[in-house]
Amino acid sequence: MRTRRSIRRFKPDPIPDPVIQNILTTATFAPSAHNRQPWRFAVLKAADAKSRLAEAMASDFRRDLERDNMPEAEITARLDKSRSRINNSPVVIVLCMDMSDMDNYPDSRRADAERVMAIQSVANAGLQLLLAAHAEGLGGVWTCGPLFAPEVVKSALNLSQSWEPQAMFFVGYPDESPKTKEMKSMESLVKTF
Numbered sequence: 536m537r538t539r540r541s542i543r544r545f546k547p548d549p550i551p552d553p554v555i556q557n558i559l560t561t562a563t564f565a566p567s568a569h570n571r572q573p574w575r576f577a578v579l580k581a582a583d584a585k586s587r588l589a590e591a592m593a594s595d596f597r598r599d600l601e602r603d604n605m606p607e608a609e610i611t612a613r614l615d616k617s618r619s620r621i622n623n624s625p626v627v628i629v630l631c632m633d634m635s636d637m638d639n640y641p642d643s644r645r646a647d648a649e650r651v652m653a654i655q656s657v658a659n660a661g662l663q664l665l666l667a668a669h670a671e672g673l674g675g676v677w678t679c680g681p682l683f684a685p686e687v688v689k690s691a692l693n694l695s696q697s698w699e700p701q702a703m704f705f706v707g708y709p710d711e712s713p714k715t716k717e718m719k720s721m722e723s724l725v726k727t728f
């Protein structure tokens with residue numbers, strides 16, 4: 536668990552299907568609120584699916600960057616990078632949340648808490664996916680682009696209406712060794728009574 540790092544550069548080698556299945560299955564062993572298992576996974580191996588997603592997300596991203604008044608050259612560079620990260624990942628996994636099996640409440644206080652519970656549950660599966668990938672000798676990174684363009688992702692991949700995109704993972708055999716990361720001191724993080 537301590538040696539897992541975010542990996543953003545991959546060898547072009549494909550990931551065998553049983554390995555992909557294994558990491559997805561391990562992800563589903565995560566704890567979830569009421570054991571409702573609200574995680575869903577859209578797995579992109581085919582180049583045309585990746586490029587459809589990359590193009591759709593890039594045009595949405597362009598709109599946001601234009602609104603930020605970013606210079607055109609910078610926009611083009613950012614979009615190229617965003618596209619190539621998707622297209623060059625051996626496998627892209629869009630992690631979604633499905634609220635269908637969660638509890639329904641008439642008031643927003645409890646409905647919001649239930650939604651947070653589902654988000655926390657889905658995040659557990661996300662971390663478990665990354666750890667399982669690491670255990671298989673793969674590398675991966677969690678990215679948050681789909682949170683900014685959930686409808687675009689849904690429509691590019693033709694996902695069910697109830698699948699809410701939460702995160703996108705790039706997974707493959709590592710082609711980089713990340714440098715040591717700075718860690719906050721334990722004493723700044725823990726209060727013991």
Ligand SMILES: Cc1cc2nc3c(=O)[nH]c(=O)nc-3n(C[C@H](O)[C@H](O)[C@H](O)COP(=O)(O)O)c2cc1C
Pocket residue numbers: 539540541542543676677678679680713716
């Ligand atoms: C919720 C979340 C969102 C993230 N979004 C991105 C992202 O959009 N792009 C990216 O390159 N890394 C993203 N990361 C990876 C973090 O940058 C990374 O986990 C952090 O820098 C610590 O490094 P490590 O994973 O190597 O320990 C995200 C991680 C999390 C948990």
